Amino acid sequence: MAKLKLALYWAASCGGCEIAQLLIGDRILKLAEAADIVFWPVAIDAKYKDVEAMEDNSIDVCLFNGAIRNSEQEHMARMLRAKSKVMIAYGACACRGGIPGLGNLHNRQQIFDTVYRDTASTEKNGNIFPQPSYKAPEGELEIPVFYDTVSTLNQVVDVEYYIPGCPPEEKTTWLALEALIQGKLPPRGTVISHNVKAVCDDCSRKRDIKKIKKIHRTYEFIPEPEICLLEQGLLCVGVATRGGCGALCPQVSMPCTGCYGPVEGVIDQGAHFLSAVASVIDSKDEEEIRTILSDVRDPVGTCYRYSLPDSLVRRASIK
Amino acid sequence: MSFEPKIVAFLCNWCSYAGADLAGVSRYKCAPNVMSIRLMCSGGLEPSFVLKAFKEGADGVLVCGCNLGDCHYTDGNYKTLMRMTLLKKLTEQLGIEEPRVRLQWVCASCAEDFTNAVNRITEDVRALGPYKKEKVEVESGKNT
Numbered sequence: 001m002a003k004l005k006l007a008l009y010w011a012a013s014c015g016g017c018e019i020a021q022l023l024i025g026d027r028i029l030k031l032a033e034a035a036d037i038v039f040w041p042v043a044i045d046a047k048y049k050d051v052e053a054m055e056d057n058s059i060d061v062c063l064f065n066g067a068i069r070n071s072e073q074e075h076m077a078r079m080l081r082a083k084s085k086v087m088i089a090y091g092a093c094a095c096r097g098g099i100p101g102l103g104n105l106h107n108r109q110q111i112f113d114t115v116y117r118d119t120a121s122t123e124k125n126g127n128i129f130p131q132p133s134y135k136a137p138e139g140e141l142e143i144p145v146f147y148d149t150v151s152t153l154n155q156v157v158d159v160e161y162y163i164p165g166c167p168p169e170e171k172t173t174w175l176a177l178e179a180l181i182q183g184k185l186p187p188r189g190t191v192i193s194h195n196v197k198a199v200c201d202d203c204s205r206k207r208d209i210k211k212i213k214k215i216h217r218t219y220e221f222i223p224e225p226e227i228c229l230l231e232q233g234l235l236c237v238g239v240a241t242r243g244g245c246g247a248l249c250p251q252v253s254m255p256c257t258g259c260y261g262p263v264e265g266v267i268d269q270g271a272h273f274l275s276a277v278a279s280v281i282d283s284k285d286e287e288e289i290r291t292i293l294s295d296v297r298d299p300v301g302t303c304y305r306y307s308l309p310d311s312l313v314r315r316a317s318i319k
Numbered sequence: 320m321s322f323e324p325k326i327v328a329f330l331c332n333w334c335s336y337a338g339a340d341l342a343g344v345s346r347y348k349c350a351p352n353v354m355s356i357r358l359m360c361s362g363g364l365e366p367s368f369v370l371k372a373f374k375e376g377a378d379g380v381l382v383c384g385c386n387l388g389d390c391h392y393t394d395g396n397y398k399t400l401m402r403m404t405l406l407k408k409l410t411e412q413l414g415i416e417e418p419r420v421r422l423q424w425v426c427a428s429c430a431e432d433f434t435n436a437v438n439r440i441t442e443d444v445r446a447l448g449p450y451k452k453e454k455v456e457v458e459s460g461k462n463t
Contacts, residue, residue, distance in 0.1 A: 074457055105412070107453060149455040156457050271367035274409060278401035284387070284394075289401055299409040312370040317414035317453050 004035035004060040004180070007051070008090075009080055010042065011066030011073035012100040012150065017091040018042045020167030021063070024174050034181040035060075039080075051079060059084040061180060063163075067093040067100045067309065068151040071132075072144035081157035086185070088176070092166035092259045094153040095191075096269075097309030099166070104308045104315035105300060107148040150309050162191040166259035166306055169245045191261065196243025198263050199256050203238060203247035205229065211282030215295035218255065229255050230280060235302050240266070240273035257305045268312045270303030324444040326353045327372040328381040328437070331361040333391040335383035335425040335433065342430035349434045350441035353381065360384070362395025366406045369420065373410075379419040379444040381436060386424045396424070418443035419450060 010018065022028065038059060039046045062084035068074050081087055092098040103111060112129050116122060134141045153159050163176050176192040179185050186192065196202055205228045212233045223229055229236040229250055236255035238247065242263050249256050262269035277296070283289045296302060304311050330336040336357050342349055358364055361384030369380045382403060384396040403422040410420050421443075423436040 068457055147456040148453060149457070151455070151457045268367040268370060270409070271365065271370055271406075274366045274405055275402060278405050279398060281401045283401075284397055286387075286400065289404055293401070293405050293408065296405060296408065298412075299405065300412045303409065312367060312374045313413050313415075314374075315453055315455070316412065317451055319414065 005058065006031075006035040006037050007039040007059045007062040007080060007084060008037065008042075009039065009062065009064050009066075009076060011064065011077065011094070011153075012069035013066030013091065013093045013098070015042070016167040017065035017093075020091070020165070020170065020173060023170040024177065025170075027174060027177075030181065031177055048076070048079075051083060054083050056082050057085050061086045061088060063088050063090045064153055065090040065094050067097050068147075068153065068156050069100055069103070070144040070146050074147075074156055077153060077156045086160045087153075087157060088161045088163060089153040089159045090163045091168055092164060092261065092306040094159075095162045095164055095310070096261050096307040097150055097152050098259075098306050101150045101152075101306065101309040102301060102304070103150050106316070107318050108146050110318070112146075149315050152310050155309070160188050161185070162261075164191055164193055164242060164260040165245060166257075169248075171246075172244055191242065191264075193242060193244030193260065199238035199241045199243050199245065199247050199250070199260070200228075202243050202245070203228075203250045205250060207231065211280050213282050213292060215292060217295075217297070223253050225253070229253070230276070235277065235296065237269075237273050237302070237305070239276045240269050258303075259306050261307060261310075269307045270300070270311055273303045274299070322445060322449060324352050324378040324441055324449075325376060326379040326381055326437070326440055326444065327377045328353045328355045328383060329361065329364050329368065330355050330357055330425075331384045331391075331396075332357055332359045334385035334389065334427045334429075335361070337427035338383070338425040338429045338433045341428065342433045345430050347430055347434040350438050352441045353437050360390065360392050360395040362390070362392065362398040364399060364402070366402055366409075369406060369410070373415060373419075373450060378447075378450045379421070379440050381440050382420075382422045383425040383433065383436065384422075386426050389426060415450065416447055418447065 039051050062080045089095045093100055116129050117127055132145045165172055172193050206226055207228045210231045214233050216233045223232045234255045236250055237258035238250055238256035241256055241258045242260040245260055266272045281292055330339055372380050384399045390396045407420050411417055421440045425433045
């Protein structure tokens with residue numbers, strides 16, 4: 001069998017996904033036996049023009065991580081889509097927008113104002129903002145256009161598979177790579193993860209039907225080691241999050257933040273979680289309910305930590 | 320053409336829908352901007368329904384259930400109250416102004432309460448203008 005051709009790319013992401021890809025350890029040698037990596041900006045020296053020169057559909061699989069936040073990323077997503085037979089959204093940002101997706105609470109101008117003008121460490125010598133093109137004495141310079149709205153990969157191009165996680169756990173990555181090497185990929189559109197419905201199903205903490213009177217933030221509260229975090233008043237998104245990670249965070253007393261995306265069949269992870277939180281509040285008094293819920297300081301950041309661009313509303317409207 | 324708000328109302332089967340029905344039978348004058356959707360219980364209203372209404376072009380959402388203590392299923396409307404309280408915080412953070420999402424208890428004989436709620440949200444939303452979505456540069460229409 002001819003060797004597979006593999007491309008890896010990063011868009012609006014932090015670089016954690018490449019580290020997660022390397023976490024498979026010496027199994028990378030198995031991958032190297034089965035596949036040639038033709039493009040991977042973080043590790044090999046292939047340029048954009050090399051990809052451009054490739055024929056359409058000449059790459060077998062592209063692992064694309066990161067959301068789409070500017071014109072360069074959109075361009076690369078479209079180009080790699082054309083060159084690849086199979087496009088895989090790797091990691092929470094490519095799948096659902098991820099942490100960069102929270103930028104959808106603001107628009108370009110607000111983000112620029114904060115970054116290039118309002119921060120205390122910025123010199124106050126006029127409003128200097130990045131421009132997409134600039135005429136320098138040596139010629140015209142161009143940088144990518146920064147978008148108002150962050151998009152997920154599948155909002156830009158067709159995507160065959162999704163590998164969830166921020167970053168994807170090593171076993172999730174290997175599950176996908178193994179299927180790829182053996183040529184046993186699941187049906188198109190599958191989110192590749194171990195078949196666990198929710199993070200709770202992997203979590204060893206005991207669930208009761210206890211209800212809560214107070215919502216805590218992680219820094220102000222040390223939870224009991226064996227009881228469900230949500231029932232202790234920590235906003236653990238595990239109930240609304242696809243399993244497969246092994247429930248690593250809740251087992252060490254950190255509430256799940258939802259990086260594996262919504263459970264199968266749910267479109268909007270945040271709304272699903274919101275429902276769950278509301279149903280554990282122990283009160284029948286309007287005023288008290290309001291007081292308890294006032295401790296949810298950042299509802300969007302809590303419910304949609306990794307999925308705002310993929311949510312029903314997709315972004316905030318700005319006055 | 321002047322702006323006519325599109326309001327989606329979720330009404331519970333036992334009280335609010337009957338109340339809305341009574342408002343019609345009693346010939347109360349009521350803004351024609353509301354499209355009603357009947358649920359068995361307002362407690363069955365998933366928060367995503369409200370968000371989906373906005374996504375599909377609603378300018379406001381009205382949720383009606385039985386008065387607290389009167390729920391046909393004992394405490395369904397307490398769940399509505401908790402969800403809507405939190406949902407309103409969320410929608411406000413998403414730039415959906417507070418008056419666009421409204422929770423109103425309407426009993427089966429409260430035709431007037433229903434009429435007032437409908438007229439009020441219609442006027443509030445009319446004053447706010449259409450729910451405007453921000454520009455999305457990359458638009459492929461493939462999002463579910």
